[in-house]
Amino acid sequence: MDSVICNKCGELFFPAEQRLQQIEAGDLQVQFFECPYCLAKYQVITTDPMMRELIAARQSWQRQIRLAQGKHFRQSTIERYEREIEKIKTQQKKLLPALKRRGAEVLRATEEDTHGREETV
Numbered sequence: 513m514d515s516v517i518c519n520k521c522g523e524l525f526f527p528a529e530q531r532l533q534q535i536e537a538g539d540l541q542v543q544f545f546e547c548p549y550c551l552a553k554y555q556v557i558t559t560d561p562m563m564r565e566l567i568a569a570r571q572s573w574q575r576q577i578r579l580a581q582g583k584h585f586r587q588s589t590i591e592r593y594e595r596e597i598e599k600i601k602t603q604q605k606k607l608l609p610a611l612k613r614r615g616a617e618v619l620r621a622t623e624e625d626t627h628g629r630e631e632t633v
């Protein structure tokens with residue numbers, strides 16, 4: 513990943529060098545990284561149980577495809593697996609915008625908490 517400029521403090525940093533962190537809020541898992549300068553949080557992906565199921569299903573079809581390729585299955589079989597993955601991608605795309613919004617709310621709430629703590633130190 514390339515460098516980004518933090519929206520909050522304007523410093524340049526490399527997201528790939530930041531540790532991926534996770535917050536759980538109810539059934540949501542919000543993955544994010546922080547700006548190393550001001551600790552602003554940047555969402556990577558937010559998942560709920562449905563989305564996690566879809567991710568697992570997609571990984572399992574991808575494994576099936578690798579296996580099928582290794583064993584030289586018919587191309588039509590592999591294409592059928594690929595269509596399954598496309599269906600899952602479509603479902604994921606529908607879920608993503610709402611999850612992203614909810615994830616942003618979770619991160620905003622924790623940032624306000626951290627901010628409060630910093631001020632009392």
Ligand SMILES: [Zn+2]
Nearest residue numbers: 518521547550
């Ligand atoms: Zn920053």
